[in-house]
Each structure stands twice: as structure tokens, then as C-alpha cells.
Amino acid sequence: MVSITITIGLKDGVLDPEGRAIESSLNNLGYHEASEIKTGRLIRFTMDEADHARAHQKVSKMCETLLVNTVIEHYDITVEDLIEE
Amino acid sequence: MARIAVISFPGSNCDRDIITAIRDITGTEPNQFWHKESTMPRQDLVILPGGFSFGDYLRCGAIAARSPIMDEVLEHAWRGGYILGICNGFQILTEADLLPGTLMRNRGLRFVCRDVVLETHNSDNAILTGLNEGQKLRIPVAHNEGNYFADAATLKKIKDKGQIAFTYSGADQDPNYNPNGAIDDIAGIVSENGRVLGLMPHPERKADPIHGGLDGRLLLKSVIEAAS
Numbered sequence: 163m164v165s166i167t168i169t170i171g172l173k174d175g176v177l178d179p180e181g182r183a184i185e186s187s188l189n190n191l192g193y194h195e196a197s198e199i200k201t202g203r204l205i206r207f208t209m210d211e212a213d214h215a216r217a218h219q220k221v222s223k224m225c226e227t228l229l230v231n232t233v234i235e236h237y238d239i240t241v242e243d244l245i246e247e
Numbered sequence: 248m249a250r251i252a253v254i255s256f257p258g259s260n261c262d263r264d265i266i267t268a269i270r271d272i273t274g275t276e277p278n279q280f281w282h283k284e285s286t287m288p289r290q291d292l293v294i295l296p297g298g299f300s301f302g303d304y305l306r307c308g309a310i311a312a313r314s315p316i317m318d319e320v321l322e323h324a325w326r327g328g329y330i331l332g333i334c335n336g337f338q339i340l341t342e343a344d345l346l347p348g349t350l351m352r353n354r355g356l357r358f359v360c361r362d363v364v365l366e367t368h369n370s371d372n373a374i375l376t377g378l379n380e381g382q383k384l385r386i387p388v389a390h391n392e393g394n395y396f397a398d399a400a401t402l403k404k405i406k407d408k409g410q411i412a413f414t415y416s417g418a419d420q421d422p423n424y425n426p427n428g429a430i431d432d433i434a435g436i437v438s439e440n441g442r443v444l445g446l447m448p449h450p451e452r453k454a455d456p457i458h459g460g461l462d463g464r465l466l467l468k469s470v471i472e473a474a475s
Contacts, residue, residue: 176396177428179356228313231306231342233349234396 163244164209164217170230170237171202205229214241249475251277252290254320256311261297261333261451265467268454269294272468282314292329292474293320295336297389297449307350307392308338317343329374329474330443334390337435337445346436346445347405348397353390354428360389363426363448365434366416369409372441377469383416384462386448388426388434393447395429395436405436412437413446444470 172178178200185199211217221239230237251269255262262279269277277294280287287293300311311317317339324330324345332340340346353359367375367382378384397405405411413435417424425432427447435446450463 177351177354177394179352179354179428183356228309229305231309231349233341233398233401234351 164211164214165242165244166205166207166209166217166221167240167242168205168221168225168229168237169202169240170205170225170235171200172234173236176234208244217241248275249273249291249471250289251292251294251471251474252280252287253277253294253296254280254282254316255296256282256298256300256314256339258300258302259296259298259335261335261449264449264451265294265296265333268451268464268467269471271455272464272471280316282311282316285315285318287316287319287323290323290328292331292471293323295320295330295332295339296451297334297336300335300339303392306338306342308335308340308342311335311339312342321345324438324443327440327442329470331374331470332443332445333449333451334388334393334447337447338392340443340445345443346438347401347410348395348436350390350392350447351394351396352392353394353426358389358391359393359426360387361426362387363434364416364419364424365413365446365448366418367413368411369437372409372412372437374437374442374444374470374473375412376473378466383418384413384466385453385460386450386463386466387452388448389452390427390447393427393429395427395433395447397430402430408439410436410439410441412444413448 181199365384414432415425450466453460453463
């Protein structure tokens, strides 16, 4: 079993109105050092697959077919061994 | 008599409105299909109505675009069939790769619900033949993700191929004429073969005298006639 984390964000050059609103709010609170704020989405799940490369390949396919809109979004996949409690 | 299908997904909420409009225009009942159905007899026009399919989870239209019925809709498109996607239906068409680009969150971060003025372009496209070039239509929008976006290369391609169907018209000097920040004021586009139309405004909400206008009925009538 492996643990999968997919981080999805907007590509550079795509307007992120939510990020801009958060930035404006942080600036209003006095955090002027915060800039270029981008929002995104995190998807986590476990997968019955031992081989990391194979898991990565399968998850890439999931991203391309459903999880990510590649017109405006980019994604990053992390595969880790699942540590049983 | 045109065979018209209306597809409903969990969360579609304009399916009854479009069915009522079609009934008024054609005098016949459209065929209704549920997203889980995997067969659809041949149709002349398939309509994907507005709403919030699957609660807008993941991305607007993303899950609906992978529903079982969509295989039939794709086959209908490949056969050269006519398709109309309204609002969430437009989002589903972009997610299904039947139309280029995507619909992003409104620039103003607010749900927008009001009349807009549309200008018709490239009316030589098959699905727009009943409309005149430059024709203005007053039809309401109601959406949170209607901000049309396409990368520079895609945008150039859809312009070169005459795929822009409607833009928000700024002709009456309203500084807020574009309700959502859509690139180049794009409100609706057609496929390369001119038979698949997606638009954010709701023609079915200006389709009866009680709505305060009939511009939407005009648009629907011309789409139905083109598909017949």
C-alpha cells in the first residue's frame, strides 16, 4: 500500500481571483510581506500498489482523465509508503 | 419533427425550464435521459441543461462529463449531431472536450444573476443559421463560474476558425457589461463543425412573455430549426 498526495494549482499566467482576494485581505491585516498568493487543491488517498513508479503512472492517468483540468491547472504527485499505525 | 433529448444529472435544476420552452416552441415533448443511462436512441439535438451537477464537486461539470450517458453524447457529436449546452451544460461540454477552453470562477468572486446583452458572431455556423450576424439578444446569466478562459494558442485557433458564437456586448456603454471577466467577452462558442454550442446565458429564462422578453425563445427556436 502506498499513500498518494496530489497537489493541484493554477498554471502561471492564469488569473487566480481567490488568491488575489486572500492577498488583499492579508495585506489589510498588516501582512504586507505576503504576495503572489495562489490557491489550489489537495487530494489524498491510499492505493493498493507496492511499486512507486507504477503507482505514479496510474495516478498521472487519473489526473489527466478526471482530477485535473490541464487547460488551466498543473499537478504534482507524491507517492509514499503507507506507515501502518 | 426534431428528436430532442434533455439530459438530467444529479443537481441539474434547469431541465424542467428547458423542457417547458421546447414544448412551447415545438408542441411536442422532448425525450428525457438520466445520467446513468448508457443507451440513447438517435436524436437530432441533445441539450445539457443548467444547474449544479454533482454539486460542482471537483470542478463544475467535471464529474457529469464522465457520466455513463456521456458516451452516447460523444457518439452523437462524432456523428455530427447537434448539441446545446447551457451554463452548467457549457461547463460539461468543455470538461468533455467537446468544446475548447474552460469556465473559471467569476473575476468578481460573486455569483452573478442578471440580464446581459449578447452579440451574435459567425452566424454562418450551422447551429446559428437562424440568427443574424451582429444580432443583439437580451438574456439572463446566473453563474459563479462563467469566466471563459483559453490559452493564447487556443484562443487564436477559435478566432481563426470562427468559433466565437456570442460575446457580452458593451455597445450600450455599461462598464459592467462583461459579468464575469471572460476573456475577449466570450459568452458562447461553437465546435469546429459549428454544430455544438455552449453558452453561459440561459435562453430558457427569456422564452415566455411572462419572463419579460422572448430573445431566448428566438435563440432556442433557431437552434431547434437548425437541428431539424
